[in-house]
Amino acid sequence: MAVYTEVSDEDLKAFAAAYDFGEIVSCKGIAEGVENSNYMLQTAAGPFILTLYERRVDPKELPFFLGLMEHLARSGVQCPVPLKGRDGEALRTLCGRPAAIISFLKGMWPRRISVDHCAPLGAALAGLHQAGMSYGMKRANSLSVAGWRDLYARIVPDAIEGVEKGLGRLINDDLEIFANKWPTNLPSGVIHADLFPDNVFFLDGKCSGLIDFYFACNDFLAYDIAICLNAWCFEQDGAFNITKASRLLAGYESVRPLTQAEKDAMPILARGAAMRFLLTRLYDWVNTPPGALVKFKDPREYVQKLKFHRSVTDLSAYGLS
């Protein structure tokens, strides 16, 4: 829930003059997303999204993200595309920040996940992976296994123990295991890397598209599935829902079958994905000043998920064989 930059009507008018959609008749801040400022624009040519990229996004990486959205959409993935101005440029500056206007995507993200969401989600993810194969640009995953030790070192140990006693040791042990056992040779490509429910839109029970590609990067494709297992398949009470997991995997495999190596790696990838979100949530939780407008998510949710994955001894726990 975030609008960090207030855009004045004068600034907006000057910005919009570069585009062909006619007059902007309304511009309202959207209470979604914690990384950027998003506005819903109403124009004569219909609705659009205006995004101002705030400090968490490195401006140098924006061409990768915007180019990816364009490439994916051209390849048949349902996702928003950056709008180009009459000068052919999609990325410009507004209120001193990089900014772009993005096409409007129909649909709503599901507030309550049902098993019926999971197969369409899996199929959409596999479609993204396939379409991403032909994308020309690359971006390393700055939040992958190689970065976790550093991220962990930046969180005050006392604060970690304050979240849960013994958590520092648990994290340390797992980082050790990842250092030795993380897979090295799985099918790779462009992954979304943040495909949580608020980034997946549905309409009439069908997946109507994916949004928010600002964590996208090159990594193991199966790691993207592992992130979804964490983000979509746990119930409110912390229980893992194996039906959701098998639907997700079946949906995925209906488009792109997994290799045996990918299946075998799923427990450690899922455990790693839980670690990644645990660490960033811990970092945000511990470093948020009191009174901040953004409410960060409780890291304890991911402690619980990490513990589940640690307990897995068999692929069947994820509905895999």
Place this chain on the structure above:
Amino acid sequence: MAVYTEVSDEDLKAFAAAYDFGEIVSCKGIAEGVENSNYMLQTAAGPFILTLYERRVDPKELPFFLGLMEHLARSGVQCPVPLKGRDGEALRTLCGRPAAIISFLKGMWPRRISVDHCAPLGAALAGLHQAGMSYGMKRANSLSVAGWRDLYARIVPDAIEGVEKGLGRLINDDLEIFANKWPTNLPSGVIHADLFPDNVFFLDGKCSGLIDFYFACNDFLAYDIAICLNAWCFEQDGAFNITKASRLLAGYESVRPLTQAEKDAMPILARGAAMRFLLTRLYDWVNTPPGALVKFKDPREYVQKLKFHRSVTDLSAYGLS
């Protein structure tokens, strides 16, 4: 900036079934308003606003507010109107809260106030006052002079001194003055009572409409002008801009001329309006729990405004003669 209630797609679908606008293809929380949850809906019939009334609004008062919007719009005031379902009802329940769908109003509220905004603002306010004369329902102003002493008593004295040393005494002195000198016999009617810049939309330099009638009530019409003098005519550095004030008043009088008694009362009404917003801001400031999602406004802005009005010795300070 507030969305307090997350509406699930299932709940929304059931709610929308009562209306004729067809399928809702998008529903995004708007980062505006601190009292209610507002969503921008996209439908086949165009955009609408969905409002869920949160705890600050008394459900018993909603018929007054919704009826007023309808009455004003019918009388030619540009403002949103509540949409009626096929059952003829505008007010229903969503996620356990009173909720209504409101028509979409074009325009943007001005982030930077220029003198050019002030005459159209004044004219729109006068138009609202005239149209309100024929509205059948009444609502007392719960935040008028009679309520300030009570509101003040509910704020911890130490907290008031923490905001500014000597502030308690200043407030006390003024409440005493208001008790003796507040006017008793000025033209009355329906006032907006909260016509801050974020409640006034402009398009192409013209006022395109007024929104957010959830403080509307019966009171002196000139008190509504006094609120606008506070909300629109001070610069960022605290200086009162007499040009803005005279444009506002001239715009108002182009539609509804003020009586001499109203003009004479302007200094005390403006001082009272500053007190009203000082007290509510103090109350919110002091009572907001750390980590709350809503960021309340600094009450000191209104200490400064109150002091300006205390210093006024002549109507010409407001551009009046």
